[in-house]
Amino acid sequence: MTSRAEDPPWWRNRRLLPWLVQGVAALVVAVVVAFLLSNLLINLTARGLLLSWSWLGNPAGFDISETLLPFDASLPYWRALLAGLVNTLRVVLAGLVGATVLGTLVGTASFSSNGLLKRLARIYVELIRNIPLLLQLVFWYxxxxxxxxxxxxxIQLPGVVLAQSGLFLGSPELVNGVWRAPLSFTVEFGALLTGLVVYSAAFIAEVVRGGVASVARGQWEAASSLGFSSLQTLRRIVMPQALRVIVPGLNSQYISLAKNSSLAVACGYSDLYSVAETTLNQSGRAVEVVLILLGSYLVIDLLISALMNGLNGLVQLKER
Incomplete structure (x- = not known):
């Protein structure tokens, strides 16, 4: 009968040691956070600026040039911040759709048999990715x-008018020199959305190109031998397999787009950051406003990440 081997000491226990390291790291982080919060409260108390949220109910005293929610200067600060948040969500959602479509088209164009189209796609990606987004927004606006x-x-097309005052859809008509339409968008929104879509699409194109390149060449050849066209092969054979590689990369690009929307101030668009900046100047509540900003963008990014992680689970191969 063999004797049972003695357990190794704790500093060599491969099961226990990772937990100990994580516990020590968590303790250090907790101590640092507690120190920073304590220091913040001491400084705020010394200046008579203890955290307070009652000011959110005070009249804002400023207008918002463009908002989906009815708003005027007599409404409270929280309503102004909510209107800014809605404006941010509006441009982020539209930007995600536009950047995905454009990025997918450019990324797949890199595999085109047309040499000119392939070169144009590469030029677009390399040019746009190497110019700061802020400069691009200034250019578009x-x-x-x-x-x-x-x-x-x-510029007038059937049902569409593009003017310096904005984009007008539906049945645009000129009334006293001013265009009116059932659906319209300001140039500020248009410039911001165009800049975000064009910039983000360049990065998404690289993600798509990498995903398509990960599919074995034999898949293309097999589809071609069965009589599939290049477009049919891409849509039915290659892209379903490439999604396993593309979706994780899209997650980070979507989050970057949401964060980049805070540069809307360069176009004069009233997003959450712009409204929060005005609120800070009006109320003087810097800490509270910054906390609202941090929390809002954190929630938006976490929602995007959760949705993309769910989508990533759906496109992954399920092994038996």
């Missing part, structure tokens, strides 16, 4: 959208 013609000289 001041150079492109504000240079559009006014009044009757606006």
């Amino acid at each position: 001041f150079v492109v959208f504000l240079a559009l013609p006014k009044g009757s000289a606006a």
Whole structure:
């Protein structure tokens, strides 16, 4: 009968040691956070600026140029911040859709048999990715959208009018030199959305290109031998397999787009950050406003991450 081997000492126990390391790390983080919070409260108390949220009910005293929610200066601060949040969600959702479509088209164009199309796709990706987003937003707003013609000289298509005052859809009509339509978007929104879509699509195109490249060449050849066209092969054979590689990469790009929307101030668009900045200047509640900003963007990013993680679980291969 063999004797049972003695258990190793704790500093060599491969099961216990990782838990101990994580416990020590968590304790250090907790101590640092407690120290920072204590220091913050001491400094705020010394200046008579203890955290308070009652000011959110005070009249804002400023207007918001563009919002889906009815708002005027007599409404409270919380309503202004909510209107800014809705504006942010509006441009983020539209940007995610637009950037995904454009990025997918550019990414798949890298595998086109047309040499010119392939080169144009590569030029687009390399050019856009290496120019700061802030400069691109300034370009779209001041150079492109504000240079559009006014009044009757606006760009007019069936059911669509593009003018310096905005984009008008439905049945646009010119009333006293001003375009009116059932659905309209300001140039500020248009410039921000265009900049975010064009910039983010360049990164998404690389994610898509990497995903498509991960599919074995034999898949293309097998589909071709069965009489599939290049488009049919891409849509029915390659992309379903490439999604396993593409979706995790899209997660980080979608989160980056949501965070980049805070640069809307460059276009004069009233997003959450812009409204929060005005609120801070009006109320003087810097800590509370910053906490609201941090919490809002954190929740948006966590929601995107959760949805993309769920989608990633659906596209992964299930082994028996």
